[in-house]
Amino acid sequence: MGKHRAPDGTDGADVGDGRATDTAHATALVTERFAPVGDAIASARGLTKVYGTGETMVRALDGVDVDLARGELTAIMGPSGSGKSTLMHCLAGLDSPTDGTIEVDGVEISRMSQRQLTKLRRTRIGFVFQAYNLVPTLTAAENITLPLDIARRPVDRERFDTIVRTLELTDRLHHRPSELSGGQQQRVACARALIAAPSVVFADEPTGNLDSTAAAEVLGFLRSSVEELGQSVVMVTHEPTAAAYAHRALFLADGRLEAEMRDPDADTILDALRELGAAREERRTAGTPVAVTGPGR
Numbered sequence: 001m002g003k004h005r006a007p008d009g010t011d012g013a014d015v016g017d018g019r020a021t022d023t024a025h026a027t028a029l030v031t032e033r034f035a036p037v038g039d040a041i042a043s044a045r046g047l048t049k050v051y052g053t054g055e056t057m058v059r060a061l062d063g064v065d066v067d068l069a070r071g072e073l074t075a076i077m078g079p080s081g082s083g084k085s086t087l088m089h090c091l092a093g094l095d096s097p098t099d100g101t102i103e104v105d106g107v108e109i110s111r112m113s114q115r116q117l118t119k120l121r122r123t124r125i126g127f128v129f130q131a132y133n134l135v136p137t138l139t140a141a142e143n144i145t146l147p148l149d150i151a152r153r154p155v156d157r158e159r160f161d162t163i164v165r166t167l168e169l170t171d172r173l174h175h176r177p178s179e180l181s182g183g184q185q186q187r188v189a190c191a192r193a194l195i196a197a198p199s200v201v202f203a204d205e206p207t208g209n210l211d212s213t214a215a216a217e218v219l220g221f222l223r224s225s226v227e228e229l230g231q232s233v234v235m236v237t238h239e240p241t242a243a244a245y246a247h248r249a250l251f252l253a254d255g256r257l258e259a260e261m262r263d264p265d266a267d268t269i270l271d272a273l274r275e276l277g278a279a280r281e282e283r284r285t286a287g288t289p290v291a292v293t294g295p296g297r
């Protein structure tokens with residue numbers, strides 16, 4: 001399994017409805033107009049999450065319809081407080097929705113009990129967190145195989161060796177997390193997320209604590225895991241350079257899905273974020289929906 005750099009998306013950028021948008025104006029981009037996803041690994045319909053009540057009530061997600069493609073790296077972007085983590089947590093069965101339905105790999109999870117969700121997370125979902133979340137008393141090797149050990153499943157040695165070799169962790173396997181750099185710890189976390197061949201890996205700001213070199217290694221590996229192991233990966237990030245590794249970027253604002261972009265690069269993502277931010281500001285001021293133009297091809 002090799003490493004991949006960020007793809008050059010200069011000839012592939014769409015926002016919203018899949019058409020080139022340098023001339024077409026998509027009026028207030030909405031999810032119904034998003035390009036259809038044939039084979040979804042995770043889907044949500046009418047996904048709503050409300051925290052608190054009365055004056056402290058926050059509608060973190062407001063009727064999100066989304067399909068995340070199998071065998072792709074999807075980036076979820078948006079301003080702080082737009083609902084990125086809430087969306088990821090609901091899709092991953094870490095948080096339960098107030099309303100709406102969620103399917104992961106063909107199984108509806110929105111009505112599952114906590115016990116069922118725990119089992120689902122152990123067997124079908126891999127996680128990578130910003131803060132690595134490794135067990136400090138275990139070695140790197142023990143951290144990597146932990147999901148299988150908890151599920152009492154055997155370790156596929158070939159898969160273990162492939163992942164460890166690709167992540168360049170072979171000579172770090174007997175070290176504890178405190179003896180590893182941040183980048184190495186996050187690579188151990190990636191290996192742990194992938195070892196059980198889950199249906200989907202969710203990564204929440206996986207490069208938030210890393211310098212640009214270590215970040216590029218982790219992102220290149222996540223992309224490789226999709227292209228060479230057929231993994232499906234969903235990553236929350238606020239960094240355009242990180243989202244540029246994705247096959248598809250989704251943009252959230254105020255708990256709603258506003259736009260999408262295929263094969264993005266960092267510049268087109270920055271343009272889209274600027275444009276969406278300006279459109280939102282205009283909408284707020286005017287109190288009415290406004291047109292949003294995506295970056296041209």
Ligand SMILES: Nc1ncnc2c1ncn2[C@@H]1O[C@H](COP(=O)(O)OP(=O)(O)OP(=O)(O)O)[C@@H](O)[C@H]1O
Nearest residue numbers: 051052058060078079080081082083084085086087
């Ligand atoms: N447990 C909670 N209780 C109350 N409000 C919450 C809770 N979790 C999130 N929120 C609120 O829901 C909204 C969406 O939060 P969320 O963390 O999903 O946004 P985000 O886009 O991931 O933000 P950031 O980029 O800052 O991490 C915010 O207004 C946040 O304050």
